[in-house]
Amino acid sequence: MSIDPQQSISGFIATQPRLTVGENGVSRFHARVGIEHARQEPDGSFTQLDPTFHDLAIFRKTAEEAAARFRKGDRFIASGRVHEYTYSKDGQEVTAEEFIASRIGHDLARTRYDVDRSTRRTDAGHDAPDLKSPAHDPVARPQASVPSRASL
Template identity: 45%
Template sequence: MTDENGEPEAQAERKPKLNPREALGGFIDSNPVFKHVGKEGVPKFYARVGVNHFRRGENGIPVKAGTTYHHLVAFREAAEAANDRLARGDHFIALGYVHEYQNRQGTPDEEFIAMRIGHDAMETDYAVFRDINQQPSRRKPPAVDRTQAFTPPNRTTPAREPESLSR
């Protein structure tokens, strides 16, 4: 399109189509805590996590430069997924954002709020089921009716064969 002078109109500033988030990769350093919070009982996952840092050494070989420790928090579906799949020592990748706050002592602190979280494929061996018939069910199995008392079937003890027939 052109403007009133016949010049091409300046294109409107393009917004990126991607919605980038911050990412955090590390390992679960503490035993995770899962609980329901608030009046609505929102699922919450919390873990202390470690992040290994590297620098380029001689010949471009990465050299470990240290480890920092941080708070990782997830809510709702992300919390349930993290609780089901992650344990102490697991390596993970999380997408989300950093939330700055003041801790109980009044000191500035930060936590990473994970909106999506899973195992780090570079550090974790796992299987991927691509065939729909091989996939484990994501639904919970139906509850077993345990209200009826168990009565064992009547079984008769087999008679022993006479000593003269056994060798």
């Protein structure tokens, strides 16, 4: 099976994120994001260029999680796709684009944080298995006896 590549961006949250819920009940996270750019010079050094600013949208459960965890200034990495669309402004058709992220996380190279590995609830409302319980400890868990090919 081959790797299915997606587009990705990294940058910083430039505006305070907003979480809204549409008429259809779907949650939507929106923020303006900045993407930094640099130019490599002939001597091998880099010159920092002005950032560009873009719209970032995330939907459904990921939108709710992002709204709880991201704020203005946070550094992120997101994967998803660019969505081009048109809208009318002052009687003119305007073409615009936004990045729709299917996954997003803080940028490890630029963010300090602690990882919380406590149990999360699944979408079905049931508790997920506790990875710290003895039942999930491969050393403590009794192994089921599996007959070998020789004994079959």
